[in-house]
Amino acid sequence: MDLLLQVLVNGILQGGLYAIVALGLALVWGVLNIVNLAHGAFIMLGAYISWYTFHWWGLDPFLGLPLTAVVMFVLGYAIQRGLLNLIVRAPMFNTLLITFGLEVVLTYLAQLVFSADFRTINPVYSGHNTTVFGITIPLVRLAACVVAILLTLVMWYFLLHTRLGRAIRATAQNLSAARLYGVEPRHLYAVTFGLGLALAGAAGGLYGTVSQINPYIGATLTAKSFAIAIIGGLDTPLGVIVGGLILGLIESLTTLYVGPTYADVASFGVLILVLIIRPTGILGRTA
Amino acid sequence: MKHLRLPLILVVLVALALLPLYGTDTMVQFGISTLLLAVLAQGWNIIGGYTGYPSFGNSVFYGLGAYGVGIAMVQWQLPFAVGMAFGVVLAVAFALLLGIPVLRLKGHYFAIATLALAQIMAAIVSNVPLAGENIGLVLPPLNNDPFFYEMSLVLLVLATLTIWWLTRSRFGFGLIAIRENEEGAVVMGVDTTRYKVLAFALAGIFSALAGGIHAYWITFLDPESAFDITLNVKMIIMAVFGGPGTILGPIVGSFILSAISELLSSEVTSIAGLFFGIVIVVAVVLMPRGLADVMRRFRRTGWHYFIENIRMHRI
Numbered sequence: 198m199d200l201l202l203q204v205l206v207n208g209i210l211q212g213g214l215y216a217i218v219a220l221g222l223a224l225v226w227g228v229l230n231i232v233n234l235a236h237g238a239f240i241m242l243g244a245y246i247s248w249y250t251f252h253w254w255g256l257d258p259f260l261g262l263p264l265t266a267v268v269m270f271v272l273g274y275a276i277q278r279g280l281l282n283l284i285v286r287a288p289m290f291n292t293l294l295i296t297f298g299l300e301v302v303l304t305y306l307a308q309l310v311f312s313a314d315f316r317t318i319n320p321v322y323s324g325h326n327t328t329v330f331g332i333t334i335p336l337v338r339l340a341a342c343v344v345a346i347l348l349t350l351v352m353w354y355f356l357l358h359t360r361l362g363r364a365i366r367a368t369a370q371n372l373s374a375a376r377l378y379g380v381e382p383r384h385l386y387a388v389t390f391g392l393g394l395a396l397a398g399a400a401g402g403l404y405g406t407v408s409q410i411n412p413y414i415g416a417t418l419t420a421k422s423f424a425i426a427i428i429g430g431l432d433t434p435l436g437v438i439v440g441g442l443i444l445g446l447i448e449s450l451t452t453l454y455v456g457p458t459y460a461d462v463a464s465f466g467v468l469i470l471v472l473i474i475r476p477t478g479i480l481g482r483t484a
Numbered sequence: 485m486k487h488l489r490l491p492l493i494l495v496v497l498v499a500l501a502l503l504p505l506y507g508t509d510t511m512v513q514f515g516i517s518t519l520l521l522a523v524l525a526q527g528w529n530i531i532g533g534y535t536g537y538p539s540f541g542n543s544v545f546y547g548l549g550a551y552g553v554g555i556a557m558v559q560w561q562l563p564f565a566v567g568m569a570f571g572v573v574l575a576v577a578f579a580l581l582l583g584i585p586v587l588r589l590k591g592h593y594f595a596i597a598t599l600a601l602a603q604i605m606a607a608i609v610s611n612v613p614l615a616g617e618n619i620g621l622v623l624p625p626l627n628n629d630p631f632f633y634e635m636s637l638v639l640l641v642l643a644t645l646t647i648w649w650l651t652r653s654r655f656g657f658g659l660i661a662i663r664e665n666e667e668g669a670v671v672m673g674v675d676t677t678r679y680k681v682l683a684f685a686l687a688g689i690f691s692a693l694a695g696g697i698h699a700y701w702i703t704f705l706d707p708e709s710a711f712d713i714t715l716n717v718k719m720i721i722m723a724v725f726g727g728p729g730t731i732l733g734p735i736v737g738s739f740i741l742s743a744i745s746e747l748l749s750s751e752v753t754s755i756a757g758l759f760f761g762i763v764i765v766v767a768v769v770l771m772p773r774g775l776a777d778v779m780r781r782f783r784r785t786g787w788h789y790f791i792e793n794i795r796m797h798r799i
Binding site: 226280289295298301303304305309383386427469472473 | 538585586588589591592593595596597599600601603604607608610611713717720721724755757758760761762763764765768769772794796797798799
C-alpha cells in the first residue's frame with residue numbers, strides 16, 4: 198500500500214513538471230497552428246542555459262529560471278520573425294518539416310558545442326527529502342512541480358485576462374478579424390512563439406534539476422509533449438495539467454507493475470488511443 | 485528534351501548496374517546504402533508524396549523487414565528469401581492493423597501518431613524473446629557486396645516502376661484525389677479507407693524489403709538500430725528535396741544528399757547530421773516542392789522562383 202502511494206506521489210510530481218514541458222508546445226500549436234517538432238530540443242537548450250548559469254555564476258537553478266526564459270524568448274521571437282513567418286501560410290506539412298529540421302540542427306549543434314556528456318544541475322539542497330506519512334518527497338522534485346504548476350496557472354491567467362493574451366487568443370480564432378482590430382500578426386506570432394520558447398526554457402531549467410541532460414533528450418520530450426497536449430486538449434492551458442498528471446501517473450504505475458522498459462510504450466500507446474478515440478483531448482470540445 | 489529522357493534513364497541504369505565491375509569496394513558499399521535509402525524515399529513517396537499523408541513512422545516497416553529476415557534466418561534456420569517474405573508479411577500486417585485506425589487521422593494528428601508508433605517499436609521488440617530482446621540477432625555472414633548491391637538496385641527499380649504505374653492507374657489517381665481533396669474523392673466514389681491502407685501497405689512492403697536486405701548485409705541487428713527514428717528524417721528529406729509526388733525526384737534527392745553527406749561525414753560525423761537539418765530548413769523556405777519543381781520552372785522564372793516561394797507563404 199505504501200509502495201503504491203509512493204508511486205502515485207512520484208507520478209504526480211513528475212506530472213506537474215510534464216505540464217510545463219508541454220505548455221509551450223500547446224500554446225504555439227493552438228495559436229499558430231504550428232506543431233513545433235523542435236520543442237523538446239528547445240527544452241534541452243533551456244536546460245543547458247540553466248546548467249551554464251549555475252556552473253559559471255553559481256546562480257540557483259530556480260532563481261535562474263527568469264534569465265533562461267528571457268534568453269529563450271528573444272531566440273523564439275527572432276526565429277519566428279526571421280524564419281517561421283516566411284512559411285506560416287504554407288501547407289501544414291511544411292511547418293512540421295521545418296521545425297523537424299530545426300530539431301536536427303539544434304541536436305547536432307548541442308552535440309558539437311556542449312559535447313555528449315551527461316550533466317546534472319545539483320544545488321546543495323538537491324539530496325534533501327521530507328517524509329510525510331511514510332512517503333518520501335524529494336524537495337527539488339516538489340519545488341519543480343510547484344513552480345511548473347504555478348507557471349501554467351500564470352500563463353492561463355495571462356491568456357484570459359490581459360490585453361496581449363486576448364490579442365493572442367483572438368489571432369488563434371480568426372486572423373483576419375484580429376487584424377481588423379489592429380493586431381499586427383507578424384509581431385504577435387513572434388511574441389507567441391517567443392512565449393512558447395520561454396516556457397520551454399523554464400521547463401528545461403526545471404527538468405535539469407530532476408533529471409540528467411544531454412543533447413539527445415529533445416526527441417522524447419517532444420513526443421511526450423504531444424502526448425500531454427493531445428490527452429489534455431489544446432483549448433485551455435489547464436489541459437496540460439490534466440494531460441501531464443495522467444502521463445506522469447501512467448508512467449510511474451507502468452514502471453511499478455509492468456516494468457520500466459514499458460513506461461514509454463504505455464504513454465505513447467495511450468497517446469495513440471486518445472488520438473483515435475477522442476482527437477480533441479479529454480477536456481477538449483467535441484467537433 | 486522529353487524524348488531523350490528514357491534513353492538517358494536507361495544509360496544511367498546500365499552504368500549503375502555495372503558499378504561493381506569498375507567501382508571500388510567502398511563505392512559499392514556506399515552504393516548499397518544509398519540505393520536502400522532511395523528505396524525508403526520512394527516508399528515514403530507513395531504514402532507521403534502521392535497520398536498526402538506525411539508518415540513519420542515508415543522506419544517501423546524497415547525494422548519489421550529487418551527482423552523478418554533476422555528471425556527467419558537465425559531462429560528458424562530458413563533461407564534469406566523466406567525471411568524477406570516473412571518481413572513483408574509483418575509489414576503488411578502492421579499496415580493493415582494500425583493503418584486502419586491511424587489513417588483516419590488527418591494532418592498533424594496523423595504525423596504525430598506515426599511518430600509515436602516509431603518511438604515505441606524499439607521498446608516493444610527489445611522485450612520479445614524471439615527477436616533476441618535487446619541483445620539483438622547475429623545473422624550468418626555473406627561476404628558478397630555485389631550481390632547486395634544488385635539486389636538493392638533491382639528493388640529500387642521495382643519501387644520506381646510501381647510509382648510509374650501509380651501515375652497512370654485508377655488506383656494512383658485515387659491516391660492523388662485523396663491528397664488534393666479527400667472529401668471530394670469520397671464524393672467521386674473513391675473508397676478512401678481502402679486506398680489509403682493499400683498505399684500505406686505498399687510503402688511498407690518496399691521499406692520492409694530494404695530493411696531485410698540491410699539486415700543480411702550488415703549481419704547484425706538490434707532494436708535501436710533496426711527501428712532507428714532518424715531514418716525517417718533521412719527518407720523524408722530525400723523525398724521532399726528531390727520532389728515529393730514525382731517519379732524520379734526522390735531518387736535524385738537521395739543520390740545528391742547521400743553523396744554530400746558522405747563527403748561531409750568523412751570530415752566530422754556530426755557535421756553530416758547538421759547538414760541534413762540545414763538542408764531541410766532551407767529547402768522548406770526556398771523550394772518547398774523540391775528539385776523537380778525547380779527544374780520545371782526555373783528556366784522561365786530564374787532566381788525569382790525562390791523569392792516567389794517566400795512571397796506566397798509569408799505573412
